[in-house]
Amino acid sequence: MNNNRKSTLALAVVLATGATLATAGPASARGGDGVTAHGQCSGSATWKLKAKPDNGRVEVEFEVDSNRVGQTWSVRLHDNGQRFFAGSRTTQAPSGSFSVHKLTANRAGSDVIRARATHGAQTCRGSVTL
Numbered sequence: 001m002n003n004n005r006k007s008t009l010a011l012a013v014v015l016a017t018g019a020t021l022a023t024a025g026p027a028s029a030r031g032g033d034g035v036t037a038h039g040q041c042s043g044s045a046t047w048k049l050k051a052k053p054d055n056g057r058v059e060v061e062f063e064v065d066s067n068r069v070g071q072t073w074s075v076r077l078h079d080n081g082q083r084f085f086a087g088s089r090t091t092q093a094p095s096g097s098f099s100v101h102k103l104t105a106n107r108a109g110s111d112v113i114r115a116r117a118t119h120g121a122q123t124c125r126g127s128v129t130l
Contacts, residue, residue, distance in 0.1 A: 033052055033053050034050060034051060034052025034053070034130070035050070035051055035052070035128040035129065035130050036048065036049070036050045036128065037049050037126050037127065037128045038126070039124075039126055041064070041066075041117075041122055041123060041124035041125075042121070042122050042123045042124070043066075043121070043122035044066065044067070044122075045064055045065060045066035045067075045119075045122060045124055046064070046065050046124075047062070047063065047064050047065075047115070047117065047124040047125075047126050048061075048062075048063045048065075048126075049061070049062050049063075049113065049115050049126040049127070049128050050062075050128070051111065051113045051128050051130045052130070053106065053130070054103060056106055057103045057104065057105060057106050058079065058103065058104050058105070058106050058111050058113070058130060059101070059102075059103055060077060060079075060100075060101070060102050060103070060104060060113055060115075061099055061100070061101050062075065062077060062099065062100045062115040062117070062126070063097060063098070063099040063100075064089075064091070064097060064098055064099075064117045064124050065091075065095060065096065065097035066091055066096050066097065066119070066122075067095070067096040067097075068091060068096045069091055069092065069093045069094075069096045070090060070091060071090065071091045071096070071119050072088050072089070072090045072119065073088060073089050073090070073091070073098065073117045073118065073119045074087075074088050074117065074118045074119070075087055075088065075089055075100055075115070075116070075117045076115070076116045076117075077100065077102060077104075077113070077114070077115050078113070078114045078115075079104045079105065079107060079111055079112070079113055080107050080111060080112055081112075084102060084104040084105075085100060085102045087100075089117075100115075110129050110130065111129070111130045112127060112128075112129050113127060113128050113129075113130065114126070114127040115127070
């Protein structure tokens with residue numbers, strides 16, 4: 001094989017590898033066409049936030065698990081800074097958790113979904129980008 005052909009082959013391999021890496025998202029955050037994030041709240045509760053495309057819109061699920069039944073939490077969801085949900089949810093038996101399922105517009109460019117829930121002095125905050 002001559003040097004020009006070796007150089008062309010090497011360049012093709014580098015370009016193909018680079019294209020694959022450029023389109024791959026973080027493996028832990030992406031699942032199919034959706035994204036998921038989770039974390040610890042300011043107290044002992046935990047949160048999980050999911051977003052995925054749904055017929056030209058974005059389906060959002062926000063879950064808080066405090067392991068205590070009967071707590072009322074104030075919840076807010078934002079998409080690119082625009083609030084699309086504000087309300088309260090109460091943790092339910094048997095797990096002491098609640099979840100909010102909402103649809104929002106699929107805005108131009110990336111959708112940055114932010115969720116916040118508060119109960120007393122405890123705050124849960126999360127975000128994902130779709």
